[in-house]
Amino acid sequence: MLIAGIVLTLKGQPPTEQLTSFVDPFIGTEGAGDVFPGASLPFGMVKLGPDCSDKSSNSGYVPGGVIHGFSHVHVSGTGGGPKYGNILVMPFTGPFQPGEIQSQPSNEQASPGYFAVDLTNYDIKAEMTVSRRVGFHRYTFGNTNERGILVDAGSMLGEHHCCGEAQQLIGSEIKVVSDTLIQGYTRVRGGWNKGGEYTVFFSAVFDTPAKSFGTWKGDTDSPEKASEYDSGEKTGAWFFFGNGSKKAIQVKVGISFISCGKALANLRQEVPGWDFDKVHQDAVQTWNKVLNTIHVEGASDDMKKVFYTAMYHAMLMPVDRTGENPKWHSDEPYYDDFYAIWDTFRATNPLLTLIQPNRERDIVRSLIDIYRYEGYMPDSRSGNQTGRTQGGSNCDMVVADAFLKGLKGIDYQTGYEAMIEDAEIPPGGNQQTDGRGGINEYIKLGYVPAEYEPKGKSPTLHTPKLYDRAGTRTVEYSANDWAIAQVAKGLGKKADYEKYRKRASNWPNLWRRQVNDSGVSGFIWPKRRDGSWVEDFSTTKAGSWGNFFYEADAWEYSFYVPQDAQALIDSCGGAETFVKRLDTFFTGPNYRVDNEPSFFTPCLYTYAGYQYKSSDRIREIIQKHYTSARDGIPGNDDSGSMSAWLVFNTVGFYPNAGQDVYLITAPHFHRAVLDLGDGKQLEVIASNLSEKNRYIQSATLNGKPLNRAWFRHSEIADGGKLRFVMGPKPSDFGKENLPPSLSDME
Amino acid sequence: MLIAGIVLTLKGQPPTEQLTSFVDPFIGTEGAGDVFPGASLPFGMVKLGPDCSDKSSNSGYVPGGVIHGFSHVHVSGTGGGPKYGNILVMPFTGPFQPGEIQSQPSNEQASPGYFAVDLTNYDIKAEMTVSRRVGFHRYTFGNTNERGILVDAGSMLGEHHCCGEAQQLIGSEIKVVSDTLIQGYTRVRGGWNKGGEYTVFFSAVFDTPAKSFGTWKGDTDSPEKASEYDSGEKTGAWFFFGNGSKKAIQVKVGISFISCGKALANLRQEVPGWDFDKVHQDAVQTWNKVLNTIHVEGASDDMKKVFYTAMYHAMLMPVDRTGENPKWHSDEPYYDDFYAIWDTFRATNPLLTLIQPNRERDIVRSLIDIYRYEGYMPDSRSGNQTGRTQGGSNCDMVVADAFLKGLKGIDYQTGYEAMIEDAEIPPGGNQQTDGRGGINEYIKLGYVPAEYEPKGKSPTLHTPKLYDRAGTRTVEYSANDWAIAQVAKGLGKKADYEKYRKRASNWPNLWRRQVNDSGVSGFIWPKRRDGSWVEDFSTTKAGSWGNFFYEADAWEYSFYVPQDAQALIDSCGGAETFVKRLDTFFTGPNYRVDNEPSFFTPCLYTYAGYQYKSSDRIREIIQKHYTSARDGIPGNDDSGSMSAWLVFNTVGFYPNAGQDVYLITAPHFHRAVLDLGDGKQLEVIASNLSEKNRYIQSATLNGKPLNRAWFRHSEIADGGKLRFVMGPKPSDFGKENLPPSLSDME
Incomplete structure (x- = not known):
C-alpha cells in the first residue's frame, strides 16, 4: 500500500523521499524502550x-x-x-x-x-x-x-x-x-x-x-x-x-x-x-513531510532505519491538544504530555527548534500559557495536570533555548516572568510539583542542603525522605540560573543578568574536592545546612525522588555543569586530568547511556580541546546501543529523548541546550540537508567520510574556514553549508578556540 | 396552596407546624444581604x-x-x-x-x-x-x-x-x-x-x-x-x-x-x-422537617418570621453534591460552596451540630475527604475548587467543634492529620489558597511579621501587598492552635497538646500595650521581623486580602481571642477596664454587626462576669439590625452566617466555636424545643419572660441549679431542660464560675 521511492522534487531542494519506509515503529518495543x-x-x-x-x-x-x-x-x-x-x-x-x-x-x-x-x-x-x-x-x-x-x-x-x-x-x-x-x-x-x-x-x-x-x-x-x-x-x-x-x-x-x-x-x-x-x-x-526535514545521503538502509525511526520517535510527544483544553479558553496553542521536560529539553526541544521551528514555537507558547493560568510552567504534565518535577525547573532551559535562537512569535516577557517565578517563589506544599523545591535554602545557602525534606501530604508527593534530590536540584538550579541570566541580558535586564549569572556558579558549593574514586577526585556531594559534609554517602549512590540524586549517581551529576564546562575542568584539575576522568567514566560502570544527565557528557571532551574524543565516544555509544532491532533503543525512549540525541549526533553536532551553541560531534552521513523552514537549508557535508575516515581534519562554514569545534545558532539560522574534510586520524581540529563557558565571559 | 397550621403531632413531641409559612425568602434581598x-x-x-x-x-x-x-x-x-x-x-x-x-x-x-x-x-x-x-x-x-x-x-x-x-x-x-x-x-x-x-x-x-x-x-x-x-x-x-x-x-x-x-x-x-x-x-x-428542629413558643408572628427565615437561610449552604464530584470517586459525602468556612465556623456549623448532627457529620467528612485528595482542607471552595483563605485555617475549628461535641461517624485521625498539615506545612506558592500563609514565620517568631508578603503569580492570588493579613492570621492561627491542642488531648497525643496549647498563646506577641484610642489601651498591632512596631498604622484601619487585617480593624480583632478571654481581660487591665472597653466598642463606630470577627464579642462580657451585659448587647443588636423587612439582614448574609448567629442568640445561648462550650445569652422565647436527633430534645424555658423581664435571675439544668452562665455540650448532648427565671433587673447570675479560658486550665 505504501508508495515506494521518490514522490516529489521541489526546485533546488532535495527530493521528498518516501522516508516512512525507513521507519519501524517496533524499534524500542522490546527491551526497555x-x-x-x-x-x-x-x-x-x-x-x-x-x-x-x-x-x-x-x-x-x-x-x-x-x-x-x-x-x-x-x-x-x-x-x-x-x-x-x-x-x-x-x-x-x-x-x-x-x-x-x-x-x-x-x-x-x-x-x-x-x-x-x-x-x-x-x-x-x-x-x-x-x-x-x-x-x-x-x-x-x-x-x-x-x-x-x-x-x-x-x-x-x-x-x-x-x-x-x-x-x-x-x-x-x-x-x-x-x-x-x-x-x-x-x-x-x-x-x-x-x-x-x-x-x-x-x-x-x-x-x-x-x-x-x-x-x-x-x-x-x-x-x-x-x-x-x-x-x-x-x-x-x-x-x-x-x-x-x-x-x-x-x-x-x-x-x-x-x-x-x-x-x-x-x-x-x-x-x-x-x-x-x-x-x-x-x-x-x-x-x-516532517521526516523529510532531514535528508541524509550515504548511509546504509539499516542506518537510515535507525535514523528515521529515531526522528519518528522524537515527534510522537508532547501531544498537540490545541482546541482540546477543558481548563481554560485562550487563543494560545495547548500541548500536553510533557513526560518530562527534564528528558526533552536536552535534545528534543532543540531539535524541533531547528527543523520544526513553528512546532517548537507553539510548544513554548503553550508552556507559557500554562504559567499564565496555573502559576508555574510544568516540568512534567499529563492529563491536563502538572506532575512532579524531576530536578530543576527545566522549562527555563526551553524558553532560553528558543529565545537565544531567535524563535519568533513568543511572548518572552511573560516567559521571563515565568522563569523568575521558578527562580524565586517557593512552591511550598507542592515542592515536588511546581517550580523549585528548596528554593529558599538554595538562595540563602547557595545549595539545597542535605537535610532538605519537603513536607506535606499533597497527593502528588512521594513520602518525603531526607535529601529529596538536593544534589540534582543544586546542579540543575545552577544551570537553570544561567538560562535565566542569558534571557535577562537579551531583554536588557542588566541587574538580573548579574544576579543569575552569579547564582549559576552555585554548583561548586556542593563540590567536595576530597572524595576519591578510581583515581578521580572531586564529586558533587551532600552538604548539611551548617556546611559540614555528609559522610555516609558514596559516588555510586543513585536514586529517585526521595534521594540526593535523581536517576543517576555522583559520577554522572559531577559532570553536569553545561553552563560552565571550563570551571568544571578547573575543579577537576585541568584539561588532562579532566579527559582522564571522562575516559574512566565512559569505560567504567557509572556511565549509563539511557540516562539524561549524561546526554551532554560526551561533548565535554570538546571543552577540553579533544573534539575527536567526543566524536569517538559518540560513535562508540551509537554502535553499541542503537540498532534497528526491536530492542534497539537503550532504555526508556523517554518521549523520544534517546532518539533526538541520536538524530543530532549522527548529523554531526549536538546542542548545549539553553544556549545558542552547538558542539561539532562529527557526521555519520556523507551529506545531510536540514530544512530550517522558510526555504532555509543547512547542509552538512563530510568529504571522504568512511568507517576509517571518521576524524574531522578541517571544516568550513559557508566557505570560510571554521577553526573551532562549535558554532552558534545565529551562524546557521538563515541556512548555510557546513563542510568537513574527514581523515583516518585525529587532527588538531578543535584544539583551539574552545566552546564558550560562563566563566570565560564578561 | 400551602397547608396552614398544624400538620402532625408525634407522641410527646412538639407538633410539626407548617413553619414554612413563617419563612420569607425575600428577607435579605434588599440592602446588603x-x-x-x-x-x-x-x-x-x-x-x-x-x-x-x-x-x-x-x-x-x-x-x-x-x-x-x-x-x-x-x-x-x-x-x-x-x-x-x-x-x-x-x-x-x-x-x-x-x-x-x-x-x-x-x-x-x-x-x-x-x-x-x-x-x-x-x-x-x-x-x-x-x-x-x-x-x-x-x-x-x-x-x-x-x-x-x-x-x-x-x-x-x-x-x-x-x-x-x-x-x-x-x-x-x-x-x-x-x-x-x-x-x-x-x-x-x-x-x-x-x-x-x-x-x-x-x-x-x-x-x-x-x-x-x-x-x-x-x-x-x-x-x-x-x-x-x-x-x-x-x-x-x-x-x-x-x-x-x-x-x-x-x-x-x-x-x-x-x-x-x-x-x-x-x-x-x-x-x-x-x-x-x-x-x-x-x-x-x-x-x-428541618425548620421543626426548633420549635418556639411565645413569640410574635413577626419575630417567628425573622427567626424561621434565619433558620432557612442558615440551611441553604454549603451545597450537598454527594455523587456529583467530577474530581474523584469515593464513598464519602461531597459538599461544595464553602463560602467561606471563615464565616460559617462560628455559628452555622455549631448550629448544625446541634440540630442536624448527621448533616454536620457529612459536611465534616467531605472536608476531610477534600484533604485526602487535595492535600489541604479548604477555607473557601466553590465550583469544585478551593479558593482563598480569609485568615486562619478555620476548618480546624470545624473539626474540633465536631470532635469535642462527640459527633459520631467521622475519621478524626485523618481529620487531625489535616489539622497538622494546616499548622505545619507552608502552602508556598499558594499562600493565599491553602493552609496557613506565613506559617514558617509564625512558628519561628510567634507571629506573622508586618513585612510578610506572599509572593507568586498563582492565578488565585491577589497582587501581593505588604502585611498580607498578618494581624488576622496571627490571632486566628492562635485560636486554631487551641482547636488542635484540644483534639490532640482527646486523641491522647500529649506532646502535641502541650505544643499547640503553647502556640495558642501567640496572639499577645502582637499586643501593643502602648497604643491608646478613646481611652482604651492595648491593641493588636503590626510588628516587624526584628521585633519593632510599625508606626504608620491606626486602630481603625481595616482592609482585605492585601492588608494587615481582613475585613475588620484593630478594635475588632483585638477582641478576637476566643480561646483565652481571661488572658485578654488581663491584657486589657482587668475585668472592669475590659467591660468599659467593650462598652466603648459597642457604642462607638468600630463595632460592625455584619462582621464575623465580632460575632463572639458580645459574649465576652460574660467572661468578665457580666452576663446581663452580653444579653443586653445582643438584644440591642437584634432589635436594631434584624427585621422582617426585605433589608432585614445586616450586611451580607455570608452563606447564612448572620442568620445562624440570630438563631442561637434568640434561643438563648451561643457557641464558642471549636470548644464544647455554650455561653448563655438569655432567651427571646418563652419556650424553645430543639430536636437533637434520635429522639433527644433540649428544652429551653424562660419563665416570666417579657420585654421588661428580660434578665436572668436564676437557672436550672435538668432540675438542678445552674450557677454559671455557660454549659458544656456534653451536659445537653442527650437532651435536657434548661429553665430560666426571668426578671426586670440584672441579677448576680453569671458573676461567679466564669466560663473556661485556656489560661485557667491544666
Whole structure:
C-alpha cells in the first residue's frame, strides 16, 4: 500500500523521499524502550494501538501479548505508572462473553500512521489509521460467525500499579445513539504524574448499521439497553452486525477532551468519508513531510532505519491538544504530555527548534500559557495536570533555548516572568510539583542542603525522605540560573543578568574536592545546612525522588555543569586530568547511556580541546546501543529523548541546550540537508567520510574556514553549508578556540 | 396552596407546624444581604431563581430588575465576584429575537421551594420548584401568541466583574435530542474564588412536544439545527410550541456536575412524573422537617418570621453534591460552596451540630475527604475548587467543634492529620489558597511579621501587598492552635497538646500595650521581623486580602481571642477596664454587626462576669439590625452566617466555636424545643419572660441549679431542660464560675 521511492522534487531542494519506509515503529518495543508502536500523527492527540496482557505496559503494547482491544490515547517511551489507554474498541465474533473477549495476535504490522494485526481467536484482521484526533478502524472478518464490536469506556492502563501511581476510574458513561453511533466518555485520575481528573470523550461512528446492541455497567450486561449513565462505574456497549460477509466493518472514533459533541465535530472535520486508505495515505504524507526535514545521503538502509525511526520517535510527544483544553479558553496553542521536560529539553526541544521551528514555537507558547493560568510552567504534565518535577525547573532551559535562537512569535516577557517565578517563589506544599523545591535554602545557602525534606501530604508527593534530590536540584538550579541570566541580558535586564549569572556558579558549593574514586577526585556531594559534609554517602549512590540524586549517581551529576564546562575542568584539575576522568567514566560502570544527565557528557571532551574524543565516544555509544532491532533503543525512549540525541549526533553536532551553541560531534552521513523552514537549508557535508575516515581534519562554514569545534545558532539560522574534510586520524581540529563557558565571559 | 397550621403531632413531641409559612425568602434581598430568594431544598444543589438586570448580582436576583431567565445554580448571601448562574431557561412569546428576550417582573412570590413571577412583557406566569438536583418550571401563557422557551447554556453571572473575579466561559454545548429533550452543558472558570473550570451539565425535558426548534452559537442563530458542539463559545436552543392555549408548559431540568446522562438520571430518579404541585409539596415538607428542629413558643408572628427565615437561610449552604464530584470517586459525602468556612465556623456549623448532627457529620467528612485528595482542607471552595483563605485555617475549628461535641461517624485521625498539615506545612506558592500563609514565620517568631508578603503569580492570588493579613492570621492561627491542642488531648497525643496549647498563646506577641484610642489601651498591632512596631498604622484601619487585617480593624480583632478571654481581660487591665472597653466598642463606630470577627464579642462580657451585659448587647443588636423587612439582614448574609448567629442568640445561648462550650445569652422565647436527633430534645424555658423581664435571675439544668452562665455540650448532648427565671433587673447570675479560658486550665 505504501508508495515506494521518490514522490516529489521541489526546485533546488532535495527530493521528498518516501522516508516512512525507513521507519519501524517496533524499534524500542522490546527491551526497555517502552515505545508506542500504534498509529499516530506527529504530536498526534490520538494514538491508536493495542492494549495487551494485563494492561500494565506503559505503551499498552506487549510483544506477543494477548490483545484486549485497541484504545485511543497513549504515551510513548515512558516509565512509572502507566497513563491513559482510554476508549477501547475490540472486534469479536459472537456470542458476547463479558470479560472474555481477547485474542492472541499474529502478523503484527506497524508503520507511520498504521497498525495491523490478525486476531487469531476470531479470525479477524484488524487495521487502524488515524488523523490528529480520530482513530479509524477497519475490521475484516474471516469467517461467517456473528460479527461483534465492543466499545469499552471503562478500560485503562495501569490500574494495579504500585506507589500511588495507579490510574483510578472516577466514572464513565455510554450511549447507543443510533445503530451507527455510540458516544460516551471515561473520567480517570492518577497515573505516573499522580494527576487529577481527566476526561476522554468519544463519538464512534460505524459504517455498518448494527442489528442488535447492548450496554454494560460494572458486572451487569443489558442487551437492548441503549445507555448507561455515570454512577462511578465502568460502562461499555456492544454492537452485533449479523453473520459475516467479506466486507470489512469500519469504525471511526472521534476523540475529544472537551465533549462528545466536540469528538463528533473532530471526526466530521478530519475524516468526513469512509476511505480508510485515503486517511492512511494522508497520515503517511504528513509523516513524510516532517521526516523529510532531514535528508541524509550515504548511509546504509539499516542506518537510515535507525535514523528515521529515531526522528519518528522524537515527534510522537508532547501531544498537540490545541482546541482540546477543558481548563481554560485562550487563543494560545495547548500541548500536553510533557513526560518530562527534564528528558526533552536536552535534545528534543532543540531539535524541533531547528527543523520544526513553528512546532517548537507553539510548544513554548503553550508552556507559557500554562504559567499564565496555573502559576508555574510544568516540568512534567499529563492529563491536563502538572506532575512532579524531576530536578530543576527545566522549562527555563526551553524558553532560553528558543529565545537565544531567535524563535519568533513568543511572548518572552511573560516567559521571563515565568522563569523568575521558578527562580524565586517557593512552591511550598507542592515542592515536588511546581517550580523549585528548596528554593529558599538554595538562595540563602547557595545549595539545597542535605537535610532538605519537603513536607506535606499533597497527593502528588512521594513520602518525603531526607535529601529529596538536593544534589540534582543544586546542579540543575545552577544551570537553570544561567538560562535565566542569558534571557535577562537579551531583554536588557542588566541587574538580573548579574544576579543569575552569579547564582549559576552555585554548583561548586556542593563540590567536595576530597572524595576519591578510581583515581578521580572531586564529586558533587551532600552538604548539611551548617556546611559540614555528609559522610555516609558514596559516588555510586543513585536514586529517585526521595534521594540526593535523581536517576543517576555522583559520577554522572559531577559532570553536569553545561553552563560552565571550563570551571568544571578547573575543579577537576585541568584539561588532562579532566579527559582522564571522562575516559574512566565512559569505560567504567557509572556511565549509563539511557540516562539524561549524561546526554551532554560526551561533548565535554570538546571543552577540553579533544573534539575527536567526543566524536569517538559518540560513535562508540551509537554502535553499541542503537540498532534497528526491536530492542534497539537503550532504555526508556523517554518521549523520544534517546532518539533526538541520536538524530543530532549522527548529523554531526549536538546542542548545549539553553544556549545558542552547538558542539561539532562529527557526521555519520556523507551529506545531510536540514530544512530550517522558510526555504532555509543547512547542509552538512563530510568529504571522504568512511568507517576509517571518521576524524574531522578541517571544516568550513559557508566557505570560510571554521577553526573551532562549535558554532552558534545565529551562524546557521538563515541556512548555510557546513563542510568537513574527514581523515583516518585525529587532527588538531578543535584544539583551539574552545566552546564558550560562563566563566570565560564578561 | 400551602397547608396552614398544624400538620402532625408525634407522641410527646412538639407538633410539626407548617413553619414554612413563617419563612420569607425575600428577607435579605434588599440592602446588603445578597440572599437568594429562589427555590431550593435545604443544602440543595439546584437553586432555581431569576437572573436579573446586568447579571452582576451575587444571587442573580435584583429587586424589580428586568428578568433574563431562570438559572439553576446559585449561592446565597455572598460578596465578591458572582459565581454560577448556569443553565438559564426563559419562556417568551414569538418571534425569537436573540439577545432581546427579557421581561419586567410583577407579582413576585417566594416561599421555601417555590418561586413565581409574572413576566409582564409576555403575559406569562412563571413558577418554579425543585428537588435536590432538579429544577421544575411551570409556564402559563396568558395570550394566544406563539409560545417559546429557550435554554441558554452560555449565560452566567458576573462576567464583567473586576479584580480578576469575573466568571469566564470556557465553552458550552447544546443538543436538541428530541422534540421534548434538550441536553448540554456550560464550562466556566473564575468567579469569587478565582476557581478553575467547573462544568454544569443538564437534561431538560418538556411535557409538550416542540413544533419547531433552533440552536445558536455565538451570534449565529440556526433554526432547525439540532446541535452546537463546544468550540469555546456560548450556545443555546429554543423550542416553539405553536399558538397559545391555557394549558401550562412544564419543563424539568436535571442538573449534574458529572454528565448529561447523570443529569437525566437525576431527573428521572427525583422527579419521575409531571405533578408540579406534588414536587412543590415535597419541598415544603422537607423544609418543614428541618425548620421543626426548633420549635418556639411565645413569640410574635413577626419575630417567628425573622427567626424561621434565619433558620432557612442558615440551611441553604454549603451545597450537598454527594455523587456529583467530577474530581474523584469515593464513598464519602461531597459538599461544595464553602463560602467561606471563615464565616460559617462560628455559628452555622455549631448550629448544625446541634440540630442536624448527621448533616454536620457529612459536611465534616467531605472536608476531610477534600484533604485526602487535595492535600489541604479548604477555607473557601466553590465550583469544585478551593479558593482563598480569609485568615486562619478555620476548618480546624470545624473539626474540633465536631470532635469535642462527640459527633459520631467521622475519621478524626485523618481529620487531625489535616489539622497538622494546616499548622505545619507552608502552602508556598499558594499562600493565599491553602493552609496557613506565613506559617514558617509564625512558628519561628510567634507571629506573622508586618513585612510578610506572599509572593507568586498563582492565578488565585491577589497582587501581593505588604502585611498580607498578618494581624488576622496571627490571632486566628492562635485560636486554631487551641482547636488542635484540644483534639490532640482527646486523641491522647500529649506532646502535641502541650505544643499547640503553647502556640495558642501567640496572639499577645502582637499586643501593643502602648497604643491608646478613646481611652482604651492595648491593641493588636503590626510588628516587624526584628521585633519593632510599625508606626504608620491606626486602630481603625481595616482592609482585605492585601492588608494587615481582613475585613475588620484593630478594635475588632483585638477582641478576637476566643480561646483565652481571661488572658485578654488581663491584657486589657482587668475585668472592669475590659467591660468599659467593650462598652466603648459597642457604642462607638468600630463595632460592625455584619462582621464575623465580632460575632463572639458580645459574649465576652460574660467572661468578665457580666452576663446581663452580653444579653443586653445582643438584644440591642437584634432589635436594631434584624427585621422582617426585605433589608432585614445586616450586611451580607455570608452563606447564612448572620442568620445562624440570630438563631442561637434568640434561643438563648451561643457557641464558642471549636470548644464544647455554650455561653448563655438569655432567651427571646418563652419556650424553645430543639430536636437533637434520635429522639433527644433540649428544652429551653424562660419563665416570666417579657420585654421588661428580660434578665436572668436564676437557672436550672435538668432540675438542678445552674450557677454559671455557660454549659458544656456534653451536659445537653442527650437532651435536657434548661429553665430560666426571668426578671426586670440584672441579677448576680453569671458573676461567679466564669466560663473556661485556656489560661485557667491544666
